[in-house]
Amino acid sequence: MLDKLAAIEAKYSQIEARLAAPETYDDPAQVAKLNKEQNELAPVVETYRQYLRAQAQKEESEALLSDPEMKELAQEEFHQAKADLERLEQELQILLLPKDPNDGKNVIMEIRAGVGGEEAALFAHSLYRMYSMYAESRRWKTEINSVNETELGGVKEISFTIEGEGVYSRLKFESGVHRVQRVPETESGGRVHTSTATVAVLPEMEEVDVQLDPADVEMQVFRASGAGGQHVNKTSSAVRLIHKPTGMVVECQQERSQFQNRDKAMRILASRLYEAEQEKIAGEFTAERRSQVGTGMRNERIRTYNFPQGRVTDHRIGLTLYKIESIMDGGLDEVIDALVTADRAERLKSEQTE
Numbered sequence: 001m002l003d004k005l006a007a008i009e010a011k012y013s014q015i016e017a018r019l020a021a022p023e024t025y026d027d028p029a030q031v032a033k034l035n036k037e038q039n040e041l042a043p044v045v046e047t048y049r050q051y052l053r054a055q056a057q058k059e060e061s062e063a064l065l066s067d068p069e070m071k072e073l074a075q076e077e078f079h080q081a082k083a084d085l086e087r088l089e090q091e092l093q094i095l096l097l098p099k100d101p102n103d104g105k106n107v108i109m110e111i112r113a114g115v116g117g118e119e120a121a122l123f124a125h126s127l128y129r130m131y132s133m134y135a136e137s138r139r140w141k142t143e144i145n146s147v148n149e150t151e152l153g154g155v156k157e158i159s160f161t162i163e164g165e166g167v168y169s170r171l172k173f174e175s176g177v178h179r180v181q182r183v184p185e186t187e188s189g190g191r192v193h194t195s196t197a198t199v200a201v202l203p204e205m206e207e208v209d210v211q212l213d214p215a216d217v218e219m220q221v222f223r224a225s226g227a228g229g230q231h232v233n234k235t236s237s238a239v240r241l242i243h244k245p246t247g248m249v250v251e252c253q254q255e256r257s258q259f260q261n262r263d264k265a266m267r268i269l270a271s272r273l274y275e276a277e278q279e280k281i282a283g284e285f286t287a288e289r290r291s292q293v294g295t296g297m298r299n300e301r302i303r304t305y306n307f308p309q310g311r312v313t314d315h316r317i318g319l320t321l322y323k324i325e326s327i328m329d330g331g332l333d334e335v336i337d338a339l340v341t342a343d344r345a346e347r348l349k350s351e352q353t354e
Contacts, residue, residue: 102203103169116195121154133330140164176302202271
């Protein structure tokens with residue numbers, strides 16, 4: 001591990017030297033690339049340098065243990081340096097884990113009402129509101145691609161894009177079946193109902209990121225409309241794409257321009273095709289070893305929102321929080337942090353056993 005870290009630090013120093021050279025700035029694209037590389041390596045290099053300082057401190061204090069006058073102070077510094085080394089080694093192992101190449105991408109989220117009729121549609125809308133508020137708290141931009149609303153304010157399905165730094169790295173664990181237990185507003189008897197909604201989180205892909213032949217895509221145009229048939233616009237600007245080899249259908253109707261809707265729909269289609277391929281690969285991989293935290297198990301119940309008890313439980317990691325109001329208002333960081341930590345621990349365990 002230390003040899004690998006020394007090589008990373010050497011590369012980081014080379015990048016620093018190149019960025020310090022005036023001629024580098026003749027090529028803005030090269031500067032942007034170097035800055036990106038530097039930012040990616042910086043956390044590893046800084047932690048490695050802290051490790052080296054702790055190692056030097058441990059050796060210095062160890063050498064002073066034989067001095068009667070310095071022994072007590074040296075012993076204290078030795079134990080502190082030893083504890084720092086153990087902590088920093090653990091941090092470095094995590095930092096050196098292979099990174100998901102999609103972590104920096106924007107995401108396309110798709111929420112669909114599941115079991116539970118109108119209550120499921122209302123829950124799907126609540127989930128959309130939760131993710132929108134979470135995105136706003138992190139200064140991310142949310143934009144609806146298409147939505148199929150119900151008369152009572154629910155959504156049968158909604159597709160939206162979230163743009164910002166590290167969006168996929170935070171939201172990728174949200175894919176799966178979400179379950180709600182609450183008394184519906186439409187229920188006069190006060191009985192608790194159980195409903196579900198499905199969430200899919202796709203890294204946003206461009207057409208060039210996947211093998212997408214335009215000849216395989218049939219485009220249809222239609223008029224966008226909302227709940228109850230109210231026209232969003234009066235022109236045929238909404239776009240429906242049909243991927244003929246798979247039968248996959250994508251619609252986009254939120255933009256006024258047919259071209260903009262087609263462009264968005266193509267990105268959604270590319271993202272869905274990418275996800276389908278990744279799920280196929282993951283299915284083959286997890287047949288041999290199933291990770292604790294998955295990103296594509298849409299058929300599994302991953303989380304329950306129990307309103308009468310005020311609790312949210314993530315079943316993958318056994319986490320229960322009695323903060324349902326805060327979570328439904330976008331306070332997802334505690335849940336997501338726990339999922340990220342569990343995923344890192346599982347991957348670290350896998351790396352060590354291989």
